[in-house]
Every structure is written in structure tokens, then in C-alpha cells.
Amino acid sequence: MNIVLLTIGYPHPKRDVFVANEMEFLCKAFDRVFILPVQAGRVLPEKLKNGDRYKPHEKVRVWDVEYTIKDVLFISPKLMGLAIKEAIRAVFQRSTIRYKMLHLWMIFRWIFLTNITLKNLKKLFEKEGIDPEDTVLYSYWFHFLALSIALFEKPVLLKVSRAHRSELYEEVYPQPFKRFIVKKIDRVFACSKMGADYINEKYNTDKAAISYLGTFNGYEVNPDKKRLKPFKIVSCARVVPVKRLEKIVDSLEKIENHKISWTHIGDGELFESLKEYAQRKLSKKENIKYNFMGFLPNDKIIEFYAKEDFNLFVxxxxxxxxxxxxxxxxxxxxxxxxxxxxxxxxxxxDGVNGYLLKRDFAEEDLAGLIKRFIEMPEEEYRRFCMGAIKIWEEKFNAKSAYEKFVFEILKLANSKKELGLKDER
Structure with a gap:
């Protein structure tokens, strides 16, 4: 059995990096693995080249996206018809003018992105001699890539998609074509229970299931790290507005009499301005040290955590x-x-492996919780550490999470195969 995986850049460096966590499991389960990386530009996909140079396994074949002006101008009639219906819905929905305009802009972009993705999918199947009836189509994202597999006309065995957040909640961001996608694909694997419940309720379906993303850890945890000084805080995120990293700076500014070292991992559009802000706010505080690491590959982050004995993640x-x-x-x-x-x-x-803050928390709230961890007795702190490991092992251990995910795909695929054989008889 084959699987064709659509990503927004993986395996190219710095793109879709978490996809790498499940590749070993896909390669074990399937005879051939094809990856189609379609990274969206402003309107057209980026022409990423030499994808096979970065392929993660000998079973994998990476397809370079190609298109001509003809591919851009000649839109699939079915896609155009869907886009017109979606545009009408966008215009007449109850929402702000800004939301309507954003919705229409997304429809416009998706027409071109989806059309080119479809043409590349077709070429991939033809050039590689892929048997559609023995192939799973898998979109890592629940957006134009999922729309592409929903519209793909070859009789593939199974169509599945993951769903994260940015491409899920209509109340946060416009979500074009979602009813059509849910209708046409076999299963949506949401990365959270909240996401699965949302899809099933919003689109009156039972096709959404939970499939947690997982992480790996082959390192021992130091149970005595609370004794080490200074108290080490770490954060890891893109430096973009939604992450509000300046709030960490503001909270640390309020803490006196405790030596703290804060490390941030990740870059982004606000990286330089965050460094300047921290310099302005924290440079005169002798008890606070900070370090901005910038981007680190996922494997380097894991190695870094293993050697640094961080006390708290924020x-x-x-x-x-x-x-x-x-x-x-x-x-x-x-x-x-x-x-x-x-x-x-x-x-x-809350109270087991950490604490939750209200969305619009005050800096004093975060500062207070940091101080609580610094000042808590060692035995209580160890309980939080053990609680963290226990929850990870139960729900987010990559080995068990991805084995279960692949098992579910294979079970669905084999079930459809058996139904097909019965129909033929």
C-alpha cells in the first residue's frame, strides 16, 4: 500500500518541521511514501527544488512542485463552481466587512493553490505509476491541501487530513470549503479533543477523531534540578504577535530577590524588537539573565533540554x-x-504538571506563579516534574501516538478494501 503526504514545505529545512516526527512510522507501515510539499506564496506556491535531497528515508520520494502559466490560468470547472458558491456564502454571512474581505481573499488564493496542487498530484500519480486503488491520500493540514485531496478524482483508497488550529476555527479565521472537504474525505484527525468536537458539531458529522501529535525523549530527568541556581526558565515559540513574548519580559521585570535565567528558543518577525525590549526592561536587573537562541532544529531543541535542566516552561x-x-x-x-x-x-x-493563566492575565499573575515554583519545597516541585512526565507518557509519547495514528489509517484503508471486494462480488 502507498501513501501520498501533502505538506506545506516538509522535508525542506525550517518548513513543517513536526512532520518529521511521524515519518518513521509511515515508512514502516507503507510500501512507498510520496511527499508533495506545497508551500503557499502570496497567491501561487513556492517552487521548492531538490526535495529528494532532504528526504528522510530511502522509501520516500519527494515531488518538486511545478507549474506553467497554463496551469495557473486554466482552472478546474468544478473548483471554480465551488469557489463561486463559497464567495456567495462569504458575502451574505453575518460578519464584519473585514472578515468578509479576508474570506474572499482566501477563496481567491485557494483557487490557484488548489488548482496547482491538483495538477501536481495528477502528474505524480502518472509519472510514478502509483495505483490509486492501493493508495492513501493524506493532507497534513486542513486547508487548501485538504481541499485538493477532496477534489482529486482518481479512485484512491482513502482520503484523510490532520487538523490543527489556524485552519480549523471559523470564529477565529475564515474557513473556506470546509463542509465540502468534510463531506468528501474519509476522516479528519484533529490534534486535540476540542478540535475533534468542534468539527463533529459544526459540520454535523462523525468523521473527526482525536490524534495527538507526539514528541520523543530518550533522556533521563534530573530529580534534583530544583537545587541548581539560578532558576532556569525556558520558552519556545515563533516571535510573532500572537505569542506575546513581551509579557514574559514584563513579568520578569517585577521579580526581585530571585536569581533567574530565561532562555527563549525561536525566531520570527519580532525577534529583534523583542531583544531590544528585553534590553530596555531587564538589563539593569542584576537578578535576571536572558538569552535569545533564535531558531533551532527540533533535534537540537531536544538535545538542549537534555543538558540544561530547565526548571519551568512558560x-x-x-x-x-x-x-x-x-x-x-x-x-x-x-x-x-x-x-x-x-x-x-x-x-x-492545573496543579498537576503546572498552572494555567487566564488568556488576558496581568504580568503580576505570571510573576507570582514563577515565584511560587522558585519558592516551593523540593518535594512539591518533584511532584510537578513527575506529573509532567506521567501526562506526556500517557498522551503525547510519539511512539504510541504515531503508532496508533498509523494503525487507524490502515484499519480504515483495509476496511474500505474489504467493502470494495464485497461490492465486486
Whole structure:
């Protein structure tokens, strides 16, 4: 059996990096694995080249996206018809003018992105001699890539998609074509219970199931790290507005009499301005040290956590799906303080492996919880560390999470195969 995986850049460096966690399991389960990386530009996909150079396994074949002006101009009639219906819905929906305009802009972009993805899928099947009736189509994202597999006309065995956050909640961001996608594909694997419940209720279906993303950890946790000085805080996120990393700076500014070292991992559009802000606010505080690491590959983050013995992980996002960064932290027995947004409460259990903050928390609230961890007795702190590891092992251990995910895909595929054989008889 084959699987064709659509990503927004993986396996190219710095793109869709968490896809790498499940590749070993896909390669074990399927005879051939094809990856079609379609990274969206402003309107057209980026022409990523030499994808096979980065392929993660000998079974994998990476397809370079190609298109001509003809591919751009000649739109599938079915896609155009769907887009017109969706545009009418966007215009007449109850929403702000800004939301309507954003919705229409997304429809416009998706027409071109989906059309080119479909043409590349067709070429991939033809050039590689892929038998559609023995092939699973899998979109890592529940957006134009999922629309592409929904519209793909070859009789593939199974169509599945993951769903995260940005491409899920209509109340947060326009979600074009979702009813059509849900109708046409076989299963949507949401990365949180909240996401699965949302899809099933919103689209009156039972096709959504929970499939947690997982992380790996092959390192021992130091049970005595609380004794080490200074108290080490870590955060890991893109430096973009939604992550609100300046709130960590503001909270640390309020803490006196405790030596703290804060490390941030990740880059982004606000990286330089965050460094300047921290310099302005924290440079005169002798008890606070900070370090901005910038981007680190996922494997380097894991190695870094293993050697640094961090005491606390902090997340201050105003919006989240189910953050892999927090899963990674708890796998090392690092307690967490995070905002209670999205599916975060599925990872952080208040009083067990950390504490949850209100979405619009005051800086004093975060500062107070940091001090609580610094001042708590060693035995109580160890309980939080062990709670973190226990929750990771039960729900977010990559080995069990991805084995279960692949098992579910194979079970669905084999079930459809058996139904097909019965129909033929």
C-alpha cells in the first residue's frame, strides 16, 4: 500500500518541521511514501527544488512542485463552481466587512493553490505509476491541501487530513470549503479533543477523531534540578504577535530577590524588537539573565533540554491549538505555566504538571506563579516534574501516538478494501 503526504514545505529545512516526527512510522507501515510539499506564496506556491535531497528515508520520494502559466490560468470547472458558491456564502454571512474581505481573499488564493496542487498530484500519480486503488491520500493540514485531496478524482483508497488550529476555527479565521472537504474525505484527525468536537458539531458529522501529535525523549530527568541556581526558565515559540513574548519580559521585570535565567528558543518577525525590549526592561536587573537562541532544529531543541535542566516552561500565547512545544517540555519533566487557550488544558493540568493563566492575565499573575515554583519545597516541585512526565507518557509519547495514528489509517484503508471486494462480488 502507498501513501501520498501533502505538506506545506516538509522535508525542506525550517518548513513543517513536526512532520518529521511521524515519518518513521509511515515508512514502516507503507510500501512507498510520496511527499508533495506545497508551500503557499502570496497567491501561487513556492517552487521548492531538490526535495529528494532532504528526504528522510530511502522509501520516500519527494515531488518538486511545478507549474506553467497554463496551469495557473486554466482552472478546474468544478473548483471554480465551488469557489463561486463559497464567495456567495462569504458575502451574505453575518460578519464584519473585514472578515468578509479576508474570506474572499482566501477563496481567491485557494483557487490557484488548489488548482496547482491538483495538477501536481495528477502528474505524480502518472509519472510514478502509483495505483490509486492501493493508495492513501493524506493532507497534513486542513486547508487548501485538504481541499485538493477532496477534489482529486482518481479512485484512491482513502482520503484523510490532520487538523490543527489556524485552519480549523471559523470564529477565529475564515474557513473556506470546509463542509465540502468534510463531506468528501474519509476522516479528519484533529490534534486535540476540542478540535475533534468542534468539527463533529459544526459540520454535523462523525468523521473527526482525536490524534495527538507526539514528541520523543530518550533522556533521563534530573530529580534534583530544583537545587541548581539560578532558576532556569525556558520558552519556545515563533516571535510573532500572537505569542506575546513581551509579557514574559514584563513579568520578569517585577521579580526581585530571585536569581533567574530565561532562555527563549525561536525566531520570527519580532525577534529583534523583542531583544531590544528585553534590553530596555531587564538589563539593569542584576537578578535576571536572558538569552535569545533564535531558531533551532527540533533535534537540537531536544538535545538542549537534555543538558540544561530547565526548571519551568512558560507559554504566553493569546491563541493556540495543541502546542508541540509544551509536549516537548513536559517530556523532560519540566513543569509549565501557560495561558488557558485552545487545547492547552489538554496538556497542562492545573496543579498537576503546572498552572494555567487566564488568556488576558496581568504580568503580576505570571510573576507570582514563577515565584511560587522558585519558592516551593523540593518535594512539591518533584511532584510537578513527575506529573509532567506521567501526562506526556500517557498522551503525547510519539511512539504510541504515531503508532496508533498509523494503525487507524490502515484499519480504515483495509476496511474500505474489504467493502470494495464485497461490492465486486
Amino acid at each position: 507559554n504566553t500565547s493569546s491563541s493556540e491549538g495543541l502546542p508541540v512545544s509544551i509536549m516537548e517540555a513536559i517530556s523532560f519533566g519540566i513543569p509549565v505555566v501557560a495561558t488557558d487557550v485552545g487545547g492547552v488544558r489538554e496538556i497542562v493540568i
